[in-house]
Every structure is written in structure tokens, then in C-alpha cells.
Amino acid sequence: MxxxxxxxxxxxxxxxxxxxxxxxxxxENPPLKIVALGTSLTSRGGWPEMLEKTLSACLQEPVAVRTVALAGSTTNWALGQIDRVAGEKPDIILMEFYANDAAIDRWMSVSTSRSNVAAILDGLHKGAPQARIVVMAMNPVFGLRGWMRPFLSSYIDAHREEAESRGMGFVDFRPAWNALSEADLENAIPDGLHPRPERAGEIMAPILVRYLVGNGCKPGKTAP
Missing domain, CATH: 1.20.5 (Single alpha-helices involved in coiled-coils or other helix-helix interfaces)
Incomplete structure (x- = not known):
């Protein structure tokens, strides 16, 4: 006994x-953590959820995409989110803010937007030095929404230049959207600014996976 x-x-x-x-x-193997920082193009964009699913399938590892985003927000709002984003201890930060900065009813100059982005990028790098930071140009803007943003490309260029001058990444999704027929584009972005979430996910997630991992998908998986 x-x-x-x-x-x-x-x-x-x-x-x-x-x-x-x-x-x-x-x-020892926590999920790859991504923070998506932005406007309504992120908060209700649909692409963060698709990115999480697609990138996880590619890497065959857990991926967690957290959004810190607010509809109608500008870089002024983003300046106050630096500590919040850094506190997530992300591996990757994806950021977009030019669209509302460029709206004529916001009265924000290109130079102010540029200065804000420079401060945001520097703050994020200081608070989360381990993170890979990528600035994004989202979808085309047309119709009334486009008319309200006559100098949109100048804001995008300013944000891109600030990112690239710091050795950070820049992804432009507009060529993929513009490859659609006019009818398909209007159907995908019915109000001229906000894509249907499912279409945004279909177009943006594969591009982001290719950009982030290249040919790094595990055996048996193919990058989109």
C-alpha cells in the first residue's frame, strides 16, 4: 500500500x-500584437479583423490586432493617444490620419498636420521602441467627400515623408482600389470615403500580410 x-x-x-x-x-509564445491607430477608416474599417485572421493563418501563430481609433479624429486627437498605444507594448503599429486633417472644415494646414505626425511618430518610437511603425494611405476619396479635401494628396505626401525620413514603413493601398472598375469602386465605397468593411478587408489584408512578412508564411501556407 x-x-x-x-x-x-x-x-x-x-x-x-x-x-x-x-x-x-x-x-513564451504570446500573440503577435498589432495596434491599428486611426480614424473611422480603422475603427469601422473591417480590415483589422481580416488582417488578424489572415496573418495568423499565414504565420500559423496567434495574432492580436487592437484598434485605437475614433471616427472623425485628426492628428490632434492622435497626439493624446501615444501613451495608450505604447502601453499596449505592440510589435507593430499601423497608422492613418490624413483624411480628416485634410478636410476643409477642420482648418488644419499641411504644415500643422506634418508637425503633428512627426511628434506622433517620435512619441510612438520613444514609448514603444520595439515596435515596427507603418504609416498608411488608405482608399481613394471622391464625390462630395473628395471635394471637401482638395489638397488630400499633399497631406498624404507629408505623412509619407515623415515616416520615410525616420526609416519607418509606408503602405499605399490606393493603387489596388484604383484597379477596380469605376462601377466596382463606387459600389465598394458608396459614400466616396468609407469602404464597405468586407471589401476593405479583402483588399487591404493581403497587401498588409505581404508587406509585413514577405515570403515568411509557414510551410503549407502561401502569402495572399
């Missing part, structure tokens, strides 16, 4: 050790 109890005790200790080891292994 003593021997039997000893065997049970040894078995219990062995299983406990295995369980502890499993928990340790899980802790």
Missing part, C-alpha cells in the same frame, strides 16, 4: 510538472 501511494504521488508530481511546463511554453 505504501508503494502504491508513492507511485500515485510520483504520477501526480509528473503531471503537475508537465502542466507547469505547458503554461511556461504558452507564456
Amino acid at each position: 505504501v508503494i502504491g501511494r508513492q507511485l500515485v504521488s510520483l504520477a501526480f508530481l509528473f503531471l503537475t510538472s508537465l502542466s507547469a511546463q505547458a503554461q511556461t511554453n504558452i507564456g
